[in-house]
Amino acid sequence: MSRVRVHNFSLSLDGFGTGEGLSHDAPFGHAGERLHEWMFTTRWWHETTGEPGGTGGLDDAFARRHGPGVGAEIMGAGKFGYPGWHEDPEWKGWWGPNPPFHTPTFVLTHHPRPSIEMEGGTTFHFLDTSPAKALEAAREAAGDQDVRVGGGATVVRDFLAAGLVDHLHVVVVPILLGRGARLWDGLEDVQKDYQVEAVASPTGVTHVTFTRAGL
Amino acid sequence: MSRVRVHNFSLSLDGFGTGEGLSHDAPFGHAGERLHEWMFTTRWWHETTGEPGGTGGLDDAFARRHGPGVGAEIMGAGKFGYPGWHEDPEWKGWWGPNPPFHTPTFVLTHHPRPSIEMEGGTTFHFLDTSPAKALEAAREAAGDQDVRVGGGATVVRDFLAAGLVDHLHVVVVPILLGRGARLWDGLEDVQKDYQVEAVASPTGVTHVTFTRAGL
Numbered sequence: 297m298s299r300v301r302v303h304n305f306s307l308s309l310d311g312f313g314t315g316e317g318l319s320h321d322a323p324f325g326h327a328g329e330r331l332h333e334w335m336f337t338t339r340w341w342h343e344t345t346g347e348p349g350g351t352g353g354l355d356d357a358f359a360r361r362h363g364p365g366v367g368a369e370i371m372g373a374g375k376f377g378y379p380g381w382h383e384d385p386e387w388k389g390w391w392g393p394n395p396p397f398h399t400p401t402f403v404l405t406h407h408p409r410p411s412i413e414m415e416g417g418t419t420f421h422f423l424d425t426s427p428a429k430a431l432e433a434a435r436e437a438a439g440d441q442d443v444r445v446g447g448g449a450t451v452v453r454d455f456l457a458a459g460l461v462d463h464l465h466v467v468v469v470p471i472l473l474g475r476g477a478r479l480w481d482g483l484e485d486v487q488k489d490y491q492v493e494a495v496a497s498p499t500g501v502t503h504v505t506f507t508r509a510g511l
Numbered sequence: 512m513s514r515v516r517v518h519n520f521s522l523s524l525d526g527f528g529t530g531e532g533l534s535h536d537a538p539f540g541h542a543g544e545r546l547h548e549w550m551f552t553t554r555w556w557h558e559t560t561g562e563p564g565g566t567g568g569l570d571d572a573f574a575r576r577h578g579p580g581v582g583a584e585i586m587g588a589g590k591f592g593y594p595g596w597h598e599d600p601e602w603k604g605w606w607g608p609n610p611p612f613h614t615p616t617f618v619l620t621h622h623p624r625p626s627i628e629m630e631g632g633t634t635f636h637f638l639d640t641s642p643a644k645a646l647e648a649a650r651e652a653a654g655d656q657d658v659r660v661g662g663g664a665t666v667v668r669d670f671l672a673a674g675l676v677d678h679l680h681v682v683v684v685p686i687l688l689g690r691g692a693r694l695w696d697g698l699e700d701v702q703k704d705y706q707v708e709a710v711a712s713p714t715g716v717t718h719v720t721f722t723r724a725g726l
Contacts, residue, residue: 309719310698311525311526470719472698474695474698474699474700482689484690485687487685487686492524494715494717496710496711500707502709502717504685
């Protein structure tokens with residue numbers, strides 16, 4: 297059975313996966329890029345975006361686990377676009393013509409639209425359904441490869457609450473956002489099904505992984 | 512000027528400093544002892560309670576910073592006793608005849624009572640006042656030594672919000688409590704005044720310290 301994995305999911309120290317006030321010009325609201333700076337500095341991110349340079353080391357090693365072995369992604373409407381993107385028929389996500397997914401990518405939305413084939417192997421499919429049903433579709437698309445749940449916080453939380461996540465990698469960034477979308481709400485004792493490990497990076501972030509017992 | 516320090520303040524990964532359902536028989540509610548097991552296993556704790564053994568290493572090194580240089584403690588009513596302790600005239604805290612504070616200890620409560628002198632240098636004083644006023648009293652009692660803010664979550668949060676904390680040591684325990692008293696609420700961007708450092712322990716907890724810039 298293919299696994300369900302979450303990678304590079306950044307969280308503030310007070311547990312927010314994104315800020316407040318999301319818009320076309322502020323994809324993470326008042327959080328800005330602060331939750332993701334650790335990732336933008338890695339060599340992996342530079343390779344992904346075609347820029348030279350970047351840092352190796354711990355953050356890079358974790359970050360580049362994002363791709364290998366993944367055959368499909370599931371994301372929420374809030375990751376695919378700004379609030380109200382469904383009213384823009386031309387909206388194709390934040391990532392330009394060649395998004396960094398390179399697989400079938402299932403967008404959970406109450407406003408489905410026809411699939412969009414992008415460059416580089418990414419095809420966006422739009423589903424108005426439950427996490428479990430979306431996972432069925434993604435698993436079929438992924439073949440024998442794993443399915444990545446890409447976020448945002450609400451979608452990761454829903455998949456965790458439904459017991460569908462096999463591996464979770466969160467990156468705790470030492471800032472206090474104070475407001476936004478919380479990851480952990482309503483997940484009391486969810487760690488009981490997992491081996492939890494924490495590694496602090498010299499950059500100040502802490503990588504915390506949940507791996508399902510027996511995997 | 513003496514500093515204001517918080518040590519060994521345990522937090523669940525979802526940010527709770529204690530559980531729900533606190534009572535005489537459950538000082539931390541449904542959290543039980545899970546937030547503090549890392550501390551109970553240290554050599555420092557064993558020394559404090561007069562038992563042989565305990566572990567050295569990272570957790571022990573952090574834990575034993577609790578005492579040195581501290582001349583007074585401030586704690587909340589919820590640390591001193593169970594909900595309703597103020598109706599019990601015999602209540603003298605959880606810690607037996609020789610509490611592990613060994614200094615004047617100021618209890619913030621809306622139900623003040625006469626001071627109680629314990630063995631080993633601890634005297635409990637009861638104040639119905641603001642964090643800033645309590646700090647004035649504690650500083651005077653501490654002489655040129657530091658003041659420790661002992662918790663619980665609400666009191667640490669109030670001192671942080673008032674800008675009164677110089678050094679904060681929280682210990683993030685990899686469990687999800689789901690409910691209880693949150694430390695971080697309403698503290699957006701409080702990290703800006705501090706150098707924040709994180710160290711993951713082989714035991715699974717992560718020590719996070721906030722040190723005021725310039726100290």
